[in-house]
Amino acid sequence: MAGQSKDSVELDFKQMMDRIMDAILILNDEKIVYSNKAANQLLSFDEQASLCGLSIGIFVNPSSMPLVRTALDKITFCHSDREAIQLTIHAGNNLEIPADLFLCPLHDEDRSLIQLTVRDISEQKAAEESFIQSERLSVIGELSAGIIHEIRNPLTSIKGFLQLMQSSGHLNRDYLTIMLREIEQIEKITTELLYFTKQKNEQFTIIDMNRIAAESLQLFEAHSKKQNITLHLQLNHEPHCVKGDRTQLKQVFVNLIKNAFEASPANGEITVRLASSDQWIEVDVQDTGSGIPEHLFDHLGKSFFTTKVTGTGLGLMVTYTIVKHHKGIISVSSEENKGTTFHLRFPKAVAEKNNVD
Ligand SMILES: Nc1ncnc2c1ncn2[C@@H]1O[C@H](COP(=O)(O)OP(=O)(O)OP(=O)(O)O)[C@@H](O)[C@H]1O
Ligand SMILES: [Mg+2]
Numbered sequence: 001m002a003g004q005s006k007d008s009v010e011l012d013f014k015q016m017m018d019r020i021m022d023a024i025l026i027l028n029d030e031k032i033v034y035s036n037k038a039a040n041q042l043l044s045f046d047e048q049a050s051l052c053g054l055s056i057g058i059f060v061n062p063s064s065m066p067l068v069r070t071a072l073d074k075i076t077f078c079h080s081d082r083e084a085i086q087l088t089i090h091a092g093n094n095l096e097i098p099a100d101l102f103l104c105p106l107h108d109e110d111r112s113l114i115q116l117t118v119r120d121i122s123e124q125k126a127a128e129e130s131f132i133q134s135e136r137l138s139v140i141g142e143l144s145a146g147i148i149h150e151i152r153n154p155l156t157s158i159k160g161f162l163q164l165m166q167s168s169g170h171l172n173r174d175y176l177t178i179m180l181r182e183i184e185q186i187e188k189i190t191t192e193l194l195y196f197t198k199q200k201n202e203q204f205t206i207i208d209m210n211r212i213a214a215e216s217l218q219l220f221e222a223h224s225k226k227q228n229i230t231l232h233l234q235l236n237h238e239p240h241c242v243k244g245d246r247t248q249l250k251q252v253f254v255n256l257i258k259n260a261f262e263a264s265p266a267n268g269e270i271t272v273r274l275a276s277s278d279q280w281i282e283v284d285v286q287d288t289g290s291g292i293p294e295h296l297f298d299h300l301g302k303s304f305f306t307t308k309v310t311g312t313g314l315g316l317m318v319t320y321t322i323v324k325h326h327k328g329i330i331s332v333s334s335e336e337n338k339g340t341t342f343h344l345r346f347p348k349a350v351a352e353k354n355n356v357d
Pocket of ligand 2: 255258259311315316
């Protein structure tokens with residue numbers, strides 16, 4: 001570089017930045033003081049239109065502003081060297097797109113200027129979606145033999161009773177009762193299986209598990225009075241946040257509490273406990289019921305495994321699939337005639353004031 005003028009170094013630097021595929025911005029507080037070509041293209045849809053002088057509000061939605069402000073503050077005031085956030089931004093083509101934002105100080109000492117890299121991850125998200133969809137379809141494929149079997153049995157018996165009534169020419173109330181029970185069984189199986197097909201509306205948000213646990217337990221209140229089973233919810237009052245789909249996570253609680261009920265004698269107790277560690281939100285669903293014999297542990301979570309007369313054996317399979325889909329872990333400890341505890345762990349999500357669902 002010897003002999004090169006300051007202006008030509010600046011020109012080289014500008015050309016280098018413009019060749020980078022990532023959108024790069026330099027910020028002073030919330031104001032853009034530099035944007036490369038890729039940033040102009042992504043955020044204003046015109047590579048010639050510099051974003052200098054504008055606020056980051058042109059692409060950060062108001063609801064995400066607190067998240068970005070916190071990241072900026074951590075770099076400026078708390079000496080953080082790198083912050084990463086994932087959010088939906090408003091791109092220049094007027095579309096809302098998912099993006100990764102990486103922030104770091106431009107200089108180690110003077111923290112007034114911050115480099116922000118914005119990466120459009122819509123293709124990655126679409127690929128993840130289609131992977132989840134194909135994984136779901138493959139589960140349906142794996143299940144189909146079982147489904148056919150589970151639905152054909154009740155259908156055969158319904159058909160048999162109908163034929164009997166047809167040949168006798170009389171309605172038989174006992175047959176009708178059995179037929180109705182068989183139809184209810186088919187109904188239950190199809191409802192559980194809907195989980196794998198009806199996932200288009202899936203929405204991952206930051207969710208406070210305290211709320212989901214309380215709402216799920218509430219569904220069983222009438223039931224608990226009738227069966228004289230005591231429900232306990234143990235939590236400290238700070239939020240226990242995870243990133244996930246509210247409906248699916250509720251389904252996890254409901255399936256586990258329902259099993260706990262079905263295993264519990266009168267005067268039994270069911271406890272849902274929440275706790276958090278550095279990285280995890282931990283949930284225990286504990287009962288004082290019949291327990292699970294050790295030789296059945298390996299069958300838990302497998303489709304159509306049930307010890308109940310009218311069970312589908314899909315509840316735990318759906319539960320295990322949802323937990324895995326949320327990058328969680330599930331395990332069980334149980335002692336016959338003492339009770340069972342399902343232990344769940346989900347990666348902890350950071351709660352900001354405005355982003356908890
Ligand atoms: N808390 C529990 N205590 C004792 N046994 C349990 C418990 N949870 C699950 N199990 C055992 O695991 C089996 C499978 O549970 P799963 O929820 O998948 O199906 P199910 O409860 O039998 O049927 P469904 O959920 O469709 O009503 C149960 O039949 C039962 O034997
Ligand atoms: Mg069940």
